Amino acid sequence: MTSLDKLGEFGLIGRIQQTVELTQPSTILGIGDDAAILAPPAGQELVISTDLLVEGIHFDLTFCPLKHLGYKAVAVNVSDIAAMNALPTQIVVAVSIPPRFTVEAVEELFEGVKLACEAYNVDLVGGDTTGSRAGLTISVTALGQVTAGQAVRRSGAGPNDLLCVTGDLGGAYLGLQVLEREKQVWQADPESQPELSKYPYVLQRQLRPEARMDVIHELRELGVVPTSMIDVSDGLASEVLHLCQASGTGARIFTENLPIANPTLEVANEFNLDPIMCMLNGGEDYELLFTVPLADHAKLKNHPDITIIGHMVEKNEGANLITKAGQPVPLRAQGFSHF
Amino acid sequence: MTSLDKLGEFGLIGRIQQTVELTQPSTILGIGDDAAILAPPAGQELVISTDLLVEGIHFDLTFCPLKHLGYKAVAVNVSDIAAMNALPTQIVVAVSIPPRFTVEAVEELFEGVKLACEAYNVDLVGGDTTGSRAGLTISVTALGQVTAGQAVRRSGAGPNDLLCVTGDLGGAYLGLQVLEREKQVWQADPESQPELSKYPYVLQRQLRPEARMDVIHELRELGVVPTSMIDVSDGLASEVLHLCQASGTGARIFTENLPIANPTLEVANEFNLDPIMCMLNGGEDYELLFTVPLADHAKLKNHPDITIIGHMVEKNEGANLITKAGQPVPLRAQGFSHF
Numbered sequence: 001m002t003s004l005d006k007l008g009e010f011g012l013i014g015r016i017q018q019t020v021e022l023t024q025p026s027t028i029l030g031i032g033d034d035a036a037i038l039a040p041p042a043g044q045e046l047v048i049s050t051d052l053l054v055e056g057i058h059f060d061l062t063f064c065p066l067k068h069l070g071y072k073a074v075a076v077n078v079s080d081i082a083a084m085n086a087l088p089t090q091i092v093v094a095v096s097i098p099p100r101f102t103v104e105a106v107e108e109l110f111e112g113v114k115l116a117c118e119a120y121n122v123d124l125v126g127g128d129t130t131g132s133r134a135g136l137t138i139s140v141t142a143l144g145q146v147t148a149g150q151a152v153r154r155s156g157a158g159p160n161d162l163l164c165v166t167g168d169l170g171g172a173y174l175g176l177q178v179l180e181r182e183k184q185v186w187q188a189d190p191e192s193q194p195e196l197s198k199y200p201y202v203l204q205r206q207l208r209p210e211a212r213m214d215v216i217h218e219l220r221e222l223g224v225v226p227t228s229m230i231d232v233s234d235g236l237a238s239e240v241l242h243l244c245q246a247s248g249t250g251a252r253i254f255t256e257n258l259p260i261a262n263p264t265l266e267v268a269n270e271f272n273l274d275p276i277m278c279m280l281n282g283g284e285d286y287e288l289l290f291t292v293p294l295a296d297h298a299k300l301k302n303h304p305d306i307t308i309i310g311h312m313v314e315k316n317e318g319a320n321l322i323t324k325a326g327q328p329v330p331l332r333a334q335g336f337s338h339f
Numbered sequence: 340m341t342s343l344d345k346l347g348e349f350g351l352i353g354r355i356q357q358t359v360e361l362t363q364p365s366t367i368l369g370i371g372d373d374a375a376i377l378a379p380p381a382g383q384e385l386v387i388s389t390d391l392l393v394e395g396i397h398f399d400l401t402f403c404p405l406k407h408l409g410y411k412a413v414a415v416n417v418s419d420i421a422a423m424n425a426l427p428t429q430i431v432v433a434v435s436i437p438p439r440f441t442v443e444a445v446e447e448l449f450e451g452v453k454l455a456c457e458a459y460n461v462d463l464v465g466g467d468t469t470g471s472r473a474g475l476t477i478s479v480t481a482l483g484q485v486t487a488g489q490a491v492r493r494s495g496a497g498p499n500d501l502l503c504v505t506g507d508l509g510g511a512y513l514g515l516q517v518l519e520r521e522k523q524v525w526q527a528d529p530e531s532q533p534e535l536s537k538y539p540y541v542l543q544r545q546l547r548p549e550a551r552m553d554v555i556h557e558l559r560e561l562g563v564v565p566t567s568m569i570d571v572s573d574g575l576a577s578e579v580l581h582l583c584q585a586s587g588t589g590a591r592i593f594t595e596n597l598p599i600a601n602p603t604l605e606v607a608n609e610f611n612l613d614p615i616m617c618m619l620n621g622g623e624d625y626e627l628l629f630t631v632p633l634a635d636h637a638k639l640k641n642h643p644d645i646t647i648i649g650h651m652v653e654k655n656e657g658a659n660l661i662t663k664a665g666q667p668v669p670l671r672a673q674g675f676s677h678f
Contacts, residue, residue, distance in 0.1 A: 028384065029492065033585075034422035034569055035388035035483070037490045042381055045367065049374035050465060050480060052433040056472030083373035094391040094478050126389060133395035134473025139433050141389060141480040144374070151376050153368065230373055246372075 002103035009129050012103065016110050016127075024089045024123045026145070036125035038090060044145040049080035055135030062186075063179045063194075066105055068207045069138070070112025071119075076233065077142035078120045079211035079286045083231040085152035086144035087216070088120050094128035094139040101136070109138075120213055150225070152290070154246035157228035161291035161312045163243075163251055166215045166305055168259040169236055170275060173282020174267040175199070175206025181271075201263035209286040215305055216288075222299050226290035237280040238333035239289045241319055243312075247291075250317040253310035253331070255324055280321070281334040341442035348468050351442065355449050355466075363428045363462045365484070375464035377429060383484040388419035394474030401525075402518045402533070405444055407546045408477070409451025410458075415572065416481035417459045417550035418625045422570040424491035424555060425483035429464045430456070433478040435471035448477075459552055489564070491629070493585035496567035500630035500651045502582075502590055503565075505551045505644050507598040508575055509614060512621020513606040514538070514545025520610075540602035548625040554644055555627075561638050565629035576619040577672035578628045580658055582651075586630075589656040592649035592670070594663055619660070620673040 004012065017031040029037040040046055053059060053073050061069075074091060081088040093113055097106060106129075117124050122142070182194040196203060211231075219226065228247050230239045236258070244251050258279045260268075268275040291312055292300065300306050310322070320328035343351065356370040368376040379385055392398060392412050400408075413430060420427040432452055436445060445468075456463050461481070521533040535542060550570075558565065567586055569578045575597070583590050597618045599607075607614040630651055631639065639645050649661070659667035 029490075033492050033494075034419040035386035035425070035481075037423070037492075038385040038387065039487065040379055040385060046377040046379060046385075047374035048377065048429070048431060048465060048480075048482070050431040050433045050467050050478070052435055052467045052469050052476070052478060054435045054469055054471055054476070057435070057470045080373040084376070086374070090387070092387060092389040092480060094389045096391055096393045096396070096476060126387060128389050128391045130391050130393055131396045132393055132473075134471075137391070137393070137435060137476050137478075139389070139391060139476075139478035141387075141431060142374075143387070148378065151368075153372050153376075155372075 004097060004101060004103055004106065007103050012106060012129050015107065020114065020124050022123045023121065026089055027123045027125055030123060030125040031127065036090070036092070040145060043148055045148045045151055047081055047084040047086045047144045047146060047151060048141065049077055050139065050141040051077050051080070053138045055137065060183070061136070062183055064207060066108040067112035070109040071116045071208055073138045073140050074113055074116035074120065074122070075209055075211045076286060077140045078122065078213065079231040079233070081142050081144035082211050082213050082216050083229050083288060084144065084146065085150060085216060085226065085229060086146035088122045088142055088144045090123045090125045090143045091117070092126040092141050093124060096130045096132035096137045098132045098134065098136060120211065152226045152229040154228050154230050154243050157243055157247035157249055157291040157312045159249055159312050159314050160294050161227050162294060162297060162308050163240070163253060163291055163310045163312060164300060164306050164308050165232065165236065165259065165289050166212045166287045168261040168264065169232065169285050169287065170260055170268065170278035170282045171202045171205030171264040172209060172284035173278050174264055174271065175202035177271050178202060178267065179206065199267060201261060202267050206284065209284060211286060212288045224292055224296050224299055226292055229288060229290035232285045232287045232289050234283045235281040235334065236289065237331045240331055241333050243289065243291065244319045247312070248315050250313040250315050251310060251319040252313055252322055254322045257307060257309045259307040343436060343440060343442055343445065346442050351445060351468050354446065359453065359463050361462045362460065365428055366462045366464055369462060369464040370466065375429070375431070379484060382487055384487045384490055386420055386423045386425045386483045386485060386490060387480065388416055389478065389480040390416050390419070392477045394476065399522070400475070401522055403546060405447040406451035409448040410455045410547055412477045412479050413452055413455035413459065413461070414548055414550045415625060416479045417461065417552065418570040418572070420481050420483035421550050421552050421555050422568050422627060423483065423485065424489060424565065424568060425485035427459050427461045427481055427483045429462045429482045431465040431480050432463060433467035435469045435476045437471045437473065437475060459550065491565045491568040493567050493569050493582055496582055496586035496588055496630040496651045498588055498651050498653050499633050500566050501633060501636060501647050502579070502592060502630050502649045502651060503639060503645050503647050504571065504575065504598065504628050505554045505626045507600040507603065508571065508624050508626065509599055509607065509617035509621045510541045510544030510603040511548060511623035512617050513603055513610065514541035516610050517541060517606065518545065538606060540600060541606050545623065548623060550625060551627045563631055563635050563638055565631055568627060568629035571624045571626045571628050573622045574620040574673065575628065576670045579670055580672050582628065582630065583658045586651070587654050589652040589654050590649060590658040591652055591661055593661045596646060596648045598646040
C-alpha cells in the first residue's frame, strides 16, 4: 500500500495518465498540460454537463465498491449527454481524496472511470486531484457532440406527443433499500454476513447504472427524433414535470403502463413498499424519458427497451397519473433532496 | 435567511439561472436542461480544464469571504485557459454545500462567480448543486477557444528561449501567512480585531487572484507567440521544472531577476521569510510563466508586466537558480502538497 502523501499529486496524475487510452478523433491533447485540446468536427454542436458525487450524500463506501463508484460517476454524466441526443466524446474528472485513501484505492476508483470510458467510447482528457478534510468527492464534466440543430431539449414536446421511457423503473431505489438494511444489520452485528446475493438485479441498478446510449443509437436507426428528452435521475414524476414545465404542456401517464422488472417488484413486496411509488419517486434509474410525435407510434410500440407510458396534453389539464380505475391523480415531485 | 432545504435544488438553480447573462456567441443554450449546447466557430480548437477548491484544503471560510471565493474559483480555471494561449468562453460550476449554509450565502458565492464571468467575458452555462456532509466544495470546469494550431503547450520550449514571468511572485503565499497569523490571534482571543488593513496587496493576491488574460491579449498585439507556457499555481520552481520536463530542456533563472512587489518584500521581512523562497515555492500567484524565442527579446524587455527571469538551456545542464554570486543551485519543486 502506498500513501498518497508519498506519491504526491503529480505522481498520481502520472500513474493515471500512463494507463489512459485516447480514441476520439476530436481529442488533440489529453492529460498533462494546463488544459486539454479538442477539435470538434465542423457541423457539430457540443453539449456539456457536470455532476458532483459526494460521500455521505450520493454514496456510502461501506457498500459501494470504488470501481463501481468510478464507473457510476461517468455513467451518470454520459446519461445527461444521451438525454440531449448527443454522443459523449470526452470527460474530465476531479477528485478530492481523504487522507485515509491509499494510492491503490484511488487507482481502483480510476479503474472504474476507465472501464466506463471504454464502454461509452469517451476519452478521459483531464482532471484535478486534491486532498479532502472529510469525505471523497468526485466531479465529472462530460462533453458530447451532436449534428448542429439535432440536440433534443426538454422544451420541445407538444400535446398528443407520446411519452416514452426506456428500460424499467424503481430498481435503483430498491437496491438502496437493500443496502441500507444490510448496513444496519452489519452495524448491529459486525460478525454478520450481508445478505446481498439474493438481489443481483436491484443492486446492479443502484451500484452500477448504465447510461442508455444504446437507445440513442437505436432511435437514430429507427429514424425517430424525440421532441423532448430528459434522463430519469430524480424519479419519473419529477422528470415528467420538468418536461411539462419546459414544454408548456400537461401529461397523462398510466399506472398500468409503468415498466417494472420482476426482481424489482419482488423486493418492493418484501419491503412493503408500493411499487408505483418506487417507480414514480425512487431516483437514480438513469433511464431516458422522451416524447415523440404520435406518428412514430408504430416504430416504437413493440420495442423491447422502450415503453409508451402516456402522452402529453394541453397545459391546463396538468400532469396526472391515471390509475387502473381511470382516476387522475396529480403528479408531484417527491424525488429525494440532496440537501 | 432562507434554508436550502426549504428552497430545494431546483429552486436554487432557478434563482441562479435568472440572474445569469449569456454573452458568448458560441453559447446556444445555458443553464436549465440536461446539458448546455455550444457551437464553437469553425477553425477554432477548444481547450478544457477543471479545478476543485475544497474547504479546509484550499480555503478557510474564517477569513475568505464567499464572494471572493466564487471569484477565485473561476479565476484559477481561467488562468489555465490563458496558459494555453486561449480565450475563455464558458464555465460550468458544481458545488456541494454543507447544511449550515443559507440560500443567501450560496447566492453570495455565485455573486463572485458572476463577477468573474463578467470580468473574463465567460458564460456560466451549467452546473450542479448538492449537499455536503462536511465542508464546501467548488468544482469549476472552463472551456476556451483558440485558433486551430495556436494553442501553446508546456512542451514547445527549446534551448536559448527566453523564460518570462508576468507580474510579481510570492504575494499570495505571504497573504496566506498574514491570514493564518491573524486567525491564530483571533482564536486565542475572539474579542481581538484582525490586523488586516496593513496588508492590502498580499491579501488581495491571496483572496482575489486574477488570471492574466490581459497579458494574453498584449502578447497577441505584440505578435509574440510563446513556445511553451504554464500558469504559476504551485510555485515558480515547480512550474519551471514542468516546462523543462515537458520540453526536454534545462533552464537557468537568475535570483536578481525574480520579480517581487515592495509590499510582498516588506511582509516577507516582517515574517522573517526568505523572499527568494517565497517566490520560488509559494503557490497561488496565478501569473503566467512562458518561453519565447530569443528574437522576441526587444519586444518584451521593457514590458511593464513581463519580466525575463532567465532562459532555457540543454537538458543535461539541468534546471538551476543562479545566485547573485553566480553560483548555480538546482531547482527543486517544494510547492505545497494538497494531500
